[in-house]
Amino acid sequence: xxxxIYSVGQINTYIKNMFAQDFMLSRVSIKGxxxxxxxxxxxxxxxxxxxxxxxINAVMFAGNRRGLAFRMKExxxxxxxxxxxxxxxDGKYQLYAREIALDGAGSLYLKFEALKRELAEMGMFAxxxxxxxxxxxxxxxVVTAATGAAVQDIRNIASRRNPYVQLILYPAQVQGEGAxxxxxxxxxxxDALGLDVMIVGRGGGSIEDLxxxxxxxxxxxxxxxxxxxxxxxxxxxxxTIADYVADLRAPTPSAAAELAVFDYRQFAExxxxxxxxxxxxxxxxxxxxxxxxxxxxxRLRYLSPENKLRENRSYAAExxxxxxxxxxxxxxxxxxxxxxxSGQLEGLSPVKKLSGGYSYVTDAAGDAVKEAGKVxxxxxxxxxxxxxSLKTVVTEVYDE
Numbered sequence: 255x256x257x258x259i260y261s262v263g264q265i266n267t268y269i270k271n272m273f274a275q276d277f278m279l280s281r282v283s284i285k286g287x288x289x290x291x292x293x294x295x296x297x298x299x300x301x302x303x304x305x306x307x308x309x310i311n312a313v314m315f316a317g318n319r320r321g322l323a324f325r326m327k328e329x330x331x332x333x334x335x336x337x338x339x340x341x342x343x344d345g346k347y348q349l350y351a352r353e354i355a356l357d358g359a360g361s362l363y364l365k366f367e368a369l370k371r372e373l374a375e376m377g378m379f380a381x382x383x384x385x386x387x388x389x390x391x392x393x394x395x396v397v398t399a400a401t402g403a404a405v406q407d408i409r410n411i412a413s414r415r416n417p418y419v420q421l422i423l424y425p426a427q428v429q430g431e432g433a434x435x436x437x438x439x440x441x442x443x444x445d446a447l448g449l450d451v452m453i454v455g456r457g458g459g460s461i462e463d464l465x466x467x468x469x470x471x472x473x474x475x476x477x478x479x480x481x482x483x484x485x486x487x488x489x490x491x492x493x494t495i496a497d498y499v500a501d502l503r504a505p506t507p508s509a510a511a512e513l514a515v516f517d518y519r520q521f522a523e524x525x526x527x528x529x530x531x532x533x534x535x536x537x538x539x540x541x542x543x544x545x546x547x548x549x550x551x552x553r554l555r556y557l558s559p560e561n562k563l564r565e566n567r568s569y570a571a572e573x574x575x576x577x578x579x580x581x582x583x584x585x586x587x588x589x590x591x592x593x594x595x596s597g598q599l600e601g602l603s604p605v606k607k608l609s610g611g612y613s614y615v616t617d618a619a620g621d622a623v624k625e626a627g628k629v630x631x632x633x634x635x636x637x638x639x640x641x642x643s644l645k646t647v648v649t650e651v652y653d654e
Contacts, residue, residue, distance in 0.1 A: 270340035279338040288330040312349035321353035331357035385482040395444035395452040400425035404457040404507040411511035416518035428456040433466035438475040455486030467494040486510035614638040627653040
């Protein structure tokens with residue numbers, strides 16, 4: 255019977271396919287001590303993972319370096335997550351690392367990352383679900399331990415910034431068994447009071463101390479809370495799942511108090527500034543209204559019937575004065591002309607001539623006698639004197 259004979263490459267390919275088909279080996283987490291750690295110039299990291307029972311070669315390619323939050327070195331106790339595959343050319347299997355975490359925090363870190371990815375895929379971190387923090391909160395809820403630096407910092411800062419703000423504390427257990435359930439109860443209890451904003455947090459500690467804020471039930475309680483939530487867990491470098499779900503993250507409890515409680519003194523100064531601006535604006539409006547009123551008054555005065563009548567009276571008086579002047583000048587001129595004509599008439603007046611000793615002679619028919627040759631002896635004539643008249647008979651005629 256003829257035996258099947260395979261090449262080395264065929265066997266290596268077959269083994270590689272077997273590894274690839276093994277679901278467990280496609281994503282596995284291995285704990286061990288780092289040795290032979292080398293950072294290659296290409297960005298890849300080559301190292302060996304060992305424990306008391308054996309070793310395994312491992313590599314983290316440059317593209318996966320974002321899964322390493324620290325610089326790995328010889329002797330580090332780590333948990334490496336990745337896949338075990340066969341390098342076909344050499345026929346050797348090795349661990350291809352995608353994430354590396356220090357041991358101790360390693361299991362918690364993996365749990366943290368898994369929950370973080372799950373909640374992110376559900377949209378619980380999406381910005382469109384973030385509620386705005388009110389600028390002028392009057393009632394602020396605090397879910398934290400009744401004792402400790404966190405609550406004291408929040409009280410001190412709140413009283414300094416605004417002594418009129420009411421702080422309502424729910425004394426929750428923030429560490430150890432049952433802490434997550436206590437925090438959830440506190441969130442729900444304060445949310446039912448209709449507060450303006452809520453602070454959920456605690457002081458600093460290890461990842462184990464802060465773990466209650468990485469629990470899914472706490473994340474869901476914050477997400478479902480109708481009251482805007484500010485997370486304030488640990489120190490500035492600490493990050494929890496609660497920070498991602500909350501409407502706003504504060505690096506410390508003190509910072510959370512500053513974000514939640516507005517500064518009353520600053521508000522009072524702003525209010526005073528607004529009051530002064532309003533007063534100046536009102537004075538400008540009043541001055542403008544006065545100017546407009548005065549303008550309208552003058553315009554009304556100019557256009558009013560009374561003013562028109564007054565102007566017409568003045569104009570009529572002026573016309574009357576001018577007419578009187580014209581009449582006086584005309585009368586004076588006429589008097590002067592009359593005096594001249596009167597003088598001329600007086601010079602031609604028969605009465606005046608008669609008063610000077612002259613007489614006026616007419617014949618019997620009443621015609622004036624101007625020539626002696628037209629009168630005959632015996633004609634009757636009338637001689638009119640200045641006073642009286644004479645009737646005479648011509649006795650002699652001298653025609654010279």
